[in-house]
Amino acid sequence: MEGKHYINGEWTIYGDEVIQVMNPATGEQVGTVPNGGEAEATAAIEAAAAAFPSWSKTTVYERADLLMKWHDLLLEHKEEVGEILTKEMGKPLAEAIGEIEYSASFISWFAEEGKRLYGRTIPASKEGKRIQINKQPVGVVVSITPWNFPAAMMARKMAPALAAGCTFVAKPAKLTPLTAVRIYELAEEAGFPKGVINLVTGSASKIGKVFTSHPDVRKLTFTGSTEIGKELMKQSSETMINLSLELGGHAPIIVLDDADLELAVEGVMASKFRNAGQTCVCGNRIYVQSNIVDKFSKMLQEATAKLKVGNGLEEGVTIGPLVDKDGYEKVEKHVQDAVSKGAKVLIGGDGKTENEAYFYNPTVLVNANSDMLVMNEETFGPVAPIMSFEKDEEAVKLANDTRFGLAAYFFTDSMSRGTYLAENLDYGIVGWNDGSPSTAQAPFGGMKESGIGREGGQEGLEAFVETKYISIKL
Numbered sequence: 001m002e003g004k005h006y007i008n009g010e011w012t013i014y015g016d017e018v019i020q021v022m023n024p025a026t027g028e029q030v031g032t033v034p035n036g037g038e039a040e041a042t043a044a045i046e047a048a049a050a051a052f053p054s055w056s057k058t059t060v061y062e063r064a065d066l067l068m069k070w071h072d073l074l075l076e077h078k079e080e081v082g083e084i085l086t087k088e089m090g091k092p093l094a095e096a097i098g099e100i101e102y103s104a105s106f107i108s109w110f111a112e113e114g115k116r117l118y119g120r121t122i123p124a125s126k127e128g129k130r131i132q133i134n135k136q137p138v139g140v141v142v143s144i145t146p147w148n149f150p151a152a153m154m155a156r157k158m159a160p161a162l163a164a165g166c167t168f169v170a171k172p173a174k175l176t177p178l179t180a181v182r183i184y185e186l187a188e189e190a191g192f193p194k195g196v197i198n199l200v201t202g203s204a205s206k207i208g209k210v211f212t213s214h215p216d217v218r219k220l221t222f223t224g225s226t227e228i229g230k231e232l233m234k235q236s237s238e239t240m241i242n243l244s245l246e247l248g249g250h251a252p253i254i255v256l257d258d259a260d261l262e263l264a265v266e267g268v269m270a271s272k273f274r275n276a277g278q279t280c281v282c283g284n285r286i287y288v289q290s291n292i293v294d295k296f297s298k299m300l301q302e303a304t305a306k307l308k309v310g311n312g313l314e315e316g317v318t319i320g321p322l323v324d325k326d327g328y329e330k331v332e333k334h335v336q337d338a339v340s341k342g343a344k345v346l347i348g349g350d351g352k353t354e355n356e357a358y359f360y361n362p363t364v365l366v367n368a369n370s371d372m373l374v375m376n377e378e379t380f381g382p383v384a385p386i387m388s389f390e391k392d393e394e395a396v397k398l399a400n401d402t403r404f405g406l407a408a409y410f411f412t413d414s415m416s417r418g419t420y421l422a423e424n425l426d427y428g429i430v431g432w433n434d435g436s437p438s439t440a441q442a443p444f445g446g447m448k449e450s451g452i453g454r455e456g457g458q459e460g461l462e463a464f465v466e467t468k469y470i471s472i473k474l
């Protein structure tokens with residue numbers, strides 16, 4: 001597949017330089033995209049700026065119709081787009097198709113939610129005055145997204161931005177740009193007017209600099225690592241553009257001794273091993289009450305033994321490759337560090353590499369402690385370290401002892417113990433007996449160094465509007 005930039009309604013290439021897109025399960029080339037930079041980013045922003053006045057004046061109903069056409073096309077082509085996603089990213093095909101359905105769910109949700117972008121009128125304290133609040137689209141939006149959810153992270157930004165009346169420029173990750181290209185082709189087929197949606201691929205730092213400095217940009221929405229999020233925040237200080245930052249996580253999972261252990265294991269499997277552990281909301285460290293830790297660990301080991309590692313296009317595979325060599329080496333380092341500090345491997349603990357493909361076996365570690373890397377840094381791999389605790393308060397303290405605050409999970413059947421945990425965990429998303437809380441209707445996002453802003457739900461639409469106060473003296 002040969003991808004191109006999509007600028008002002010045209011598929012285009014400026015120079016000869018390309019980025020090769022590789023299949024992480026085979027090491028083979030899947031396709032190429034152009035290695036764009038400043039010129040392409042500038043042209044895309046200018047096209048989006050030129051399209052903004054007319055797009056922002058369309059009715060929400062016209063915009064919803066286009067979004068729904070795009071939604072329907074995406075679902076019609078979900079197997080085909082899912083296959084591109086698996087080939088460039090590695091996740092099992094069923095998960096990839098699931099990601100396309102999940103992406104479509106954001107498009108339909110925001111097509112509807114855009115119709116409820118209400119302003120309000122506030123009773124004034126003085127006679128003859130009217131206080132009116134209007135919501136209006138923020139303007140040109142630029143987006144930067146990561147490789148681990150090449151479809152969903154972009155759709156979650158693009159759908160609300162378009163529904164609100166903004167125009168859009170996307171820069172996908174260099175490892176996984178082809179899914180974005182195909183999704184844009186379907187958006188073009190849906191009929192978005194030229195300049196409303198634009199796509200540029202290439203050098204992240206060059207494109208990022210234009211995104212954060214061009215005077216026509218009004219908002220940057222970023223999903224990726226905390227490190228790059230901070231860098232983009234610094235760069236944006238000159239232009240004061242509106243920022244949404246969905247950053248890294250280090251999710252704790254707490255299992256209390258009254259939990260339904262089968263449900264807890266199911267939740268841990270869903271949270272920990274989806275996408276081979278390469279999600280921002282993956283459970284990274286598991287705290288289990290000491291009187292059930294042995295039983296729970298054995299159950300988790302048994303469930304983990306049923307996972308099948310391999311090429312995501314093969315039938316029955318549930319764990320694909322890690323995305324690249326760096327990712328593999330990080331997982332290896334975390335496991336070796338844990339073992340050197342006293343952890344015991346119940347299952348896994350190793351991997352295999354061949355032809356530039358990096359597979360790590362799903363791993364369960366017991367006797368983990370707070371000094372281990374795996375209990376402090378994002379592992380981004382299929383490793384489940386288990387540490388025991390005595391009291392509920394101790395579990396909350398351990399869980400909150402991090403600079404991250406994206407997602408946390410706990411399992412208990414007690415209303416009062418659960419309420420205590422839910423209210424005291426410093427996390428933007430809390431799953432109570434639920435290992436997969438993400439959904440289009442709910443606000444997703446982090447506290448602390450996990451970011452600023454929310455995506456999904458009403459908040460996800462609010463992120464793309466300005467609030468204007470109009471004071472009228474009659």
Ligand code: NAP
Nearest residue numbers: 145146147173174204205208224225228246247248249280
């Ligand atoms: P990353 O290295 O921060 O990259 C994310 C995006 O930023 C990519 O498109 C990348 O482009 C771009 N980028 C890199 N350097 C840049 C620069 N100097 N200026 C502008 N853009 C730049 O993160 P990643 O490794 O792809 O993704 C994994 C991270 O994302 C993890 O930390 C994970 O937790 C986080 N994440 C968070 C959420 C959430 O919702 N909170 C969701 C998913 C993932 P290139 O790929 O072209 O280099």
